[in-house]
Every structure is written in structure tokens, then in C-alpha cells.
Amino acid sequence: MTAPLPVIALRHLAGLPRRPLLVVGPSLGTTADRLWGAVAASLPGWNLLGWDLPGHGASPAADRLTPGFSMSDLAAAVLAAVDEAVGDDLPFAYAGDSVGGAVGLQLALDHPGRVCSLTVLCSAASFGPPAGWHERAARVRAEGMAPMVASSPARWFGSAIRSAPGERTAGPLADLAEVDPEGYARVCEALAGFDVRARLASVSVPLLAVAGAEDVATPPAVLAELADGVPEGRLEVLDGVGHLAPYEAPAEVAALLSSALRGELSRRSPQRTARGCG
Numbered sequence: 001m002t003a004p005l006p007v008i009a010l011r012h013l014a015g016l017p018r019r020p021l022l023v024v025g026p027s028l029g030t031t032a033d034r035l036w037g038a039v040a041a042s043l044p045g046w047n048l049l050g051w052d053l054p055g056h057g058a059s060p061a062a063d064r065l066t067p068g069f070s071m072s073d074l075a076a077a078v079l080a081a082v083d084e085a086v087g088d089d090l091p092f093a094y095a096g097d098s099v100g101g102a103v104g105l106q107l108a109l110d111h112p113g114r115v116c117s118l119t120v121l122c123s124a125a126s127f128g129p130p131a132g133w134h135e136r137a138a139r140v141r142a143e144g145m146a147p148m149v150a151s152s153p154a155r156w157f158g159s160a161i162r163s164a165p166g167e168r169t170a171g172p173l174a175d176l177a178e179v180d181p182e183g184y185a186r187v188c189e190a191l192a193g194f195d196v197r198a199r200l201a202s203v204s205v206p207l208l209a210v211a212g213a214e215d216v217a218t219p220p221a222v223l224a225e226l227a228d229g230v231p232e233g234r235l236e237v238l239d240g241v242g243h244l245a246p247y248e249a250p251a252e253v254a255a256l257l258s259s260a261l262r263g264e265l266s267r268r269s270p271q272r273t274a275r276g277c278g
Helices: 032-040 071-086 099-110 130-143 146-156 166-177 181-192 197-202 220-229 250-267
Strands: 009-014 021-025 047-052 092-097 115-121 207-212 233-238
Touching: 009 032, 009 071, 021 032, 021 071, 021 099, 032 047, 032 166, 032 250, 047 071, 071 099, 071 181, 092 099, 099 115, 099 181, 099 197, 115 250, 130 146, 130 181, 146 166, 197 220, 207 220, 207 250, 220 233, 233 250
Parallel strands: 021 047, 021 092, 092 115, 115 207, 207 233
Antiparallel strands: 009 047
8 A cells, every 4th residue: 555645735825826836845944935935925927836844834743653755755745735736737837945955856857747947945966874864853753843943043044144133033943943843853754865866867857056155054066066967957156145045035046036937938838828837
């Protein structure tokens, strides 16, 4: 029997239903509306949907009686949610930060033809040795989210936000404190098993890789390798930005996305469907 897919919530962030579709994904410990809200407001020509990781934001807490999931399972869950919301087989543009970017890569590899434009921010084709992710999963199961709230500012934020923290850092950290530890742990375990470095040449969709110049988790060199490994990949680096580029630099991210998405539409037939981008 096939294991059930992880349960995620998909939410409408901006735009009109009949506009071309853009789906955006979160970083571990964040919510889609917090991470992408300001970017969404700057992309009026798109129907923008965001999804939350299991146990994050609007997604329900993980059921401990169910098995864990892989990144492929998470990508399949996102695709199923999109299909339920807007209809089967519509192509869509996708952008994701960190684990959200990894899900975008997985979608492009597992479901070719469904993703017509891919933007991967502050992410990677592999997130380092699995042992570190298993250790983090065990820690949050044992101690809850407090250790992650304490350690995340150093991993998350670049100098553009750290120089004037206040509410700009407080909001994401408050969201992190509310995350279900089991859901967080299961995403850590999915990241431990994620490695698509050998498959990057099979990504057939144009890819924009966006790095934060001050991102210690996935530094620019990691995003450069990602862009170089994809046939139609290019890299942009944002000064003063850490690991949460859409939140830290929404105007810059919106401008990059708008340019990438305009390029995608220009490659498509004038007869493209109203809701998809293909």
C-alpha cells in the first residue's frame, strides 16, 4: 500500500484566479505568507499561491502515527494541492526559498512539463551530511522549538535586517516558535535524504538561482553550482541578504521574478491557457 502524502495547506496570496499561476514555497521554519507576502503584492499580473510545510503556518500538525516523507513525497503533495485548487495538468511557474526551492527542483525532475519556470532562492541540490539533519530532528523532538528560535537569527538574516532588527526579525521568529516540532523534524529528515546533484542536467526548465551574499546556510557558491548544473540556469546574488531572500529583500526578489516570468511568457504560445503559464 502506498503511504499517504504529507498534508500541506495551499493559500491564495495575491492576484486574480484567471491570471497565470505562480506557486511559491517556504523555507524551513517559516510560513508562506510571512516569507512571500511583500513579494506577492508586487506581482499583480499573477495568481499567486503559497504553501506551508507540514506543521507550519496553516498546515496541520504531523500525525505521529503516520510514516515520514521524502522530498519527492513533499513535491507530490504540493502538486496534488495545486491540482485540487486550479485543475489538473495546468503548467505553472514556481519559486521557492531553501527547502521550498528544493521542492521546486524535485517538481521539475519528477513532473516534467508541469513547471514552466523555476526560481530557486537560498537553496541547494543537496544540504550537506545527513547526520546533521537527523541530529536536528532528534533535538526538536526532545526539546521543542526553543533551540531553533535561539539559533536561527544567525542562520537566517543578513546585515540588511540585523542592523535594524525590531519587528523585521521578530515576526519570522514568532512563526518559528509556533511550528509543530514533529512536522519540523520530518522536514529535516526529508532534507537528510535529498540529493539531486547527479540529476541537475535533466532539469529542462529555465532556472533562476538567487543567492544571499551573506547566507551562511547556502552561500553563493552553492547557488552557482546549481545554476551551472542546469542547462538553462543563471545566478543572481543579493547584497546584504541572508537565507530568507524573499523576506529580506522583497523588492529585489520581485524585480528578478518579474523579469524571469516575463521571459517565460515571451517563450510561450499566445494561445497559452489563462490560468497556467504554458
